[in-house]
Amino acid sequence: MSKFHHLGVSLFNCNKFCLFPSNNFCSSFTIAKPPIKNHRFQMGFHTTPSHASKYLFRQLFEKDSSTYTYLLADVSHPQKPALLIDPVDKTVDRDVSLIHELGLKLVYAMNTHVHADHVTGTGLLKSKVPGVKSVISKASSAKADFLVDSGDKIFVGDLFLEVRPTPGHTAGCVTYVTGDDPNQLEPRMAFTGDALLIRGCGRTDFQGGSSAELYKSVHSQIFTLPEQTLVYPAHDYKGFVVSTVGEEKQYNPRLTKDEETFKGIMENLKLAYPKMIDVAVPANMVCGLQDPVPTTV
Ligand SMILES: N[C@@H](CCC(=O)N[C@@H](CSS)C(=O)NCC(=O)O)C(=O)O
Numbered sequence: 001m002s003k004f005h006h007l008g009v010s011l012f013n014c015n016k017f018c019l020f021p022s023n024n025f026c027s028s029f030t031i032a033k034p035p036i037k038n039h040r041f042q043m044g045f046h047t048t049p050s051h052a053s054k055y056l057f058r059q060l061f062e063k064d065s066s067t068y069t070y071l072l073a074d075v076s077h078p079q080k081p082a083l084l085i086d087p088v089d090k091t092v093d094r095d096v097s098l099i100h101e102l103g104l105k106l107v108y109a110m111n112t113h114v115h116a117d118h119v120t121g122t123g124l125l126k127s128k129v130p131g132v133k134s135v136i137s138k139a140s141s142a143k144a145d146f147l148v149d150s151g152d153k154i155f156v157g158d159l160f161l162e163v164r165p166t167p168g169h170t171a172g173c174v175t176y177v178t179g180d181d182p183n184q185l186e187p188r189m190a191f192t193g194d195a196l197l198i199r200g201c202g203r204t205d206f207q208g209g210s211s212a213e214l215y216k217s218v219h220s221q222i223f224t225l226p227e228q229t230l231v232y233p234a235h236d237y238k239g240f241v242v243s244t245v246g247e248e249k250q251y252n253p254r255l256t257k258d259e260e261t262f263k264g265i266m267e268n269l270k271l272a273y274p275k276m277i278d279v280a281v282p283a284n285m286v287c288g289l290q291d292p293v294p295t296t297v
Helices: 026-030 089-101 122-128 211-222 245-251 259-267 277-284
Strands: 055-062 067-074 081-085 105-110 133-137 146-148 153-156 159-165 174-178 189-193 230-233
Touching: 055 089, 067 089, 067 153, 067 159, 067 230, 081 153, 089 122, 105 122, 105 153, 122 133, 159 211, 211 259, 230 245
Parallel strands: 081 105, 105 133, 133 146, 189 230
Antiparallel strands: 055 067, 067 081, 153 159, 159 174, 174 189
């Protein structure tokens, strides 16, 4: 672990880098409640994970690029800090309204990678919601407020995501995985970007893609997670919403194969180039818009 990102942790108490040097929110970070057995609520989850009443989760969809955006928040924290994973520019107003209606404070707009098929909503979010910080991997070579690396943890309140490098679709792809501490969600959730799709995976024919790397990434960084870990990809083209590590290890038609067969499959996908690639990649290298003029919601 090289860095921690804590919402509301005083700089006096945190010698790692922190976003909000503030006052009295340390207890929400330092006091870890034990798991609440047999105490489960449905609250925007597809399953009923433990701590579902403490944390909020929503899966959102952008239909033109078939992109999933994920909203996570610690609603037990006084400020209800929240993050968005893979927001899309076209659906930023929807996302901002939802965040507003739920009384959340958006802290991070994160990307799993530099997308080729749509423009990220990160820059627009920074312009519409004061204080929002963009996050992407250092390996992406993109510009953002925070560049994360393997093992980093991104906190909103008590909730945290670990960064796992999963290159192969692009050189800078990461998977964000909820923590495995007792006060985290159980089962864990893996936001796999385009590394692992449900019964599929990201293409490897541009942006530093490599089928050998992708095979290694998925097997070493995702398939080693507990089998019940929920898999939430950045896209779905078949109508799926969620899978599990166990399911993908058993049924993924590409990644269950040996490496040589996998490489052959990836070489023969014959997919058309994403329509927006020439616009999207340069825009996403600066997370949509790096230094917008702040406005209020
Ligand atoms: N038709 C879409 C692009 C579809 C596509 O290529 N999707 C990518 C992820 S977004 S770069 C992919 O990896 N697909 C894998 C697959 O097996 O479908 C467009 O024109 O934007």
